[in-house]
Amino acid sequence: xxxxxxxxxxxxxxxxxxxxxxxxxxxxxxxxxxxxxxxxxxxxxxxxxxxxxxxxxxxxxxxxxxxxxxxxxxxxxxxxxxxxxxxxxxxxxxxxxxxxxxxxxxxxxxxxxxxxxxxxxxxxxxxxxxxxxxxxxxxxxxxxxxxxxxxxxxxxxxxxxxxxxxxxxxxxxxxxxxxxxxxxxxxxxxxxxxxxxxxxxxxxxxxxxxxxxxxxxxxxxxxxxxxxxxxxx
Numbered sequence: 001x002x003x004x005x006x007x008x009x010x011x012x013x014x015x016x017x018x019x020x021x022x023x024x025x026x027x028x029x030x031x032x033x034x035x036x037x038x039x040x041x042x043x044x045x046x047x048x049x050x051x052x053x054x055x056x057x058x059x060x061x062x063x064x065x066x067x068x069x070x071x072x073x074x075x076x077x078x079x080x081x082x083x084x085x086x087x088x089x090x091x092x093x094x095x096x097x098x099x100x101x102x103x104x105x106x107x108x109x110x111x112x113x114x115x116x117x118x119x120x121x122x123x124x125x126x127x128x129x130x131x132x133x134x135x136x137x138x139x140x141x142x143x144x145x146x147x148x149x150x151x152x153x154x155x156x157x158x159x160x161x162x163x164x165x166x167x168x169x170x171x172x173x174x175x176x177x178x179x180x181x182x183x184x185x186x187x188x189x190x191x192x193x194x195x196x197x198x199x200x201x202x203x204x205x206x207x208x209x210x211x212x213x214x215x216x217x218x219x220x221x222x223x224x225x226x227x228x229x230x231x232x233x
């Protein structure tokens with residue numbers, strides 16, 4: 001947990017040794033970027049790298065008459081970064097709602113589940129539904145198609161294999177009635193999550209020996225190092 005008061009308190013419990021400093025290398029939005037890559041959606045990849053949560057929030061705020069126009073990938077970089085920064089600062093609630101909807105929607109989360117897993121974040125299931133529909137109708141049109149395709153693939157061959165050759169088997173993607181089975185969400189998460197994990201491992205394996213000695217822990221999408229304070233470069 002990085003954000004919020006509890007997140008700050010938790011991170012403050014980790015203290016570097018005398019003469020050392022803790023440095024994190026963050027693979028920012030790697031799972032969303034990989035999802036866009038698998039879906040062959042360049043705009044989604046760009047949005048994920050910039051802040052897909054803020055961009056979705058801009059669409060939602062426009063609908064609520066709180067924002068002039070949705071953020072567009074056609075804007076120049078300075079305008080994009082300025083708008084994203086403003087939304088994070090001025091409309092954090094909409095940003096936070098969008099963030100939760102994006103990640104849970106990428107892995108098959110339904111509005112009811114999103115609402116109950118995020119107590120106090122949303123006003124209603126209807127609000128979750130509106131935001132999720134907006135996500136798939138604007139930023140994630142190609143993602144929606146890829147989700148259908150990957151579920152059918154996992155169901156047909158009973159496994160998914162990532163680019164590193166790691167294979168995971170699935171036996172209940174669709175049930176006998178043709179509805180989503182108990183492993184549908186796992187199948188949607190498999191390729192982005194397993195590929196991200198493989199990339200982290202590959203990075204750790206390829207670290208220069210002198211840097212590898214300072215690696216302390218992989219934490220979700222971050223590698224934590226404890227480096228000499230006078231050798232930060």
